[in-house]
Amino acid sequence: MTLDKVVGSAQEAVADIPSGSSLAVGGFGLCGIPMVLIQALLESGVDRLSVVSNNCGVDDWGLGVLLAQQRIAKMTSSYVGENKEFERQYLSGELELELTPQGTLAEKLRAGGSGIAAFFTQTGVGTQVAEGGLPRRYHVDGSIAIASPAKPVQSFTVRGEAADFVLEEAITTDFALVHALRGDRFGNLVFDKSARNFSPLAAMAGAVCIAQVEELVEPGELDPDTIHLPGIYVDRVVVVGTDIEKRIERRTVREN
Structure with a gap:
């Protein structure tokens, strides 16, 4: 370079x-x-x-x-x-x-x-972002061809309170x-x-x-x-x- x-x-x-x-x-x-x-x-x-x-x-x-x-x-x-x-x-x-x-x-x-x-974030916990199932690609007939996978969720203690966080790559x-x-x-x-x-x-x-x-x-x-x-x-x-x-x-x- x-x-x-x-x-x-x-x-x-x-x-x-x-x-x-x-x-x-x-x-x-x-x-x-x-x-x-x-x-x-x-x-x-x-x-x-x-x-x-x-x-x-x-x-x-x-x-x-x-x-x-x-x-x-x-x-x-x-x-x-x-x-x-x-x-x-x-x-x-x-x-x-x-x-x-x-x-x-x-x-x-x-x-x-x-x-x-990768990193952990609370954004998306309890939704399809974390649980999977969001349609990524459809078949021509409207059925789901590819769905998002489930992501690891882990509990951490932040400011003295336990909360779930989703792992994002x-x-x-x-x-x-x-x-x-x-x-x-x-x-x-x-x-x-x-x-x-x-x-x-x-x-x-x-x-x-x-x-x-x-x-x-x-x-x-x-x-x-x-x-x-x-x-x-x-x-x-x-x-x-x-x-x-x-x-x-x-x-x-x-x-x-």
Whole structure:
């Protein structure tokens, strides 16, 4: 690995992502999504992807463009609304879904990037999240083809009270795709406000992290105290500029 991680184009950055890969993708709704990298991945023709992301975009933007071309075989997400094609593929048995509580999903990514194999949490105890039976894939006739398995539950004493906790395994992926406001040639990244969302966690979980940045600066120009993700987690940086399209899922305005 060289210290200068800048590559010439998004197409070059994703060129070695093969079909069947697992991806962790930053973003929350359409906020902070690596759309240029997603588009390059679409153009590359890869399919059978297993994607870990908070959600799957909308029908014509974000990860939804990969879904529309049936390039995604499995989604691990916490929210699956806003996308009719997602619903259709899932209910018709074309798409596998591992539905995961949002905070648990974030911690599974963070744990994976930190070398932690698994952790206990109270979230999901007493529900199908822990007990199993959540439909992951349907048959065409609507019956369940794959259901989530039961997970180990153990009692711990916290603040003097015994409570049950469910064991959740960490997530690691082959690649990660993220969007940042600013980055340097060494891969240190700064995210813009709420666009940070899942991106540092996704970046940590990927064996190879590819970051698209709006602005590239030279090493030393970023205040160390402002860096949200150190370059040790980033393998490739693509400069996409500040004039990229950024969409809003639902624009709500006040009447005059």
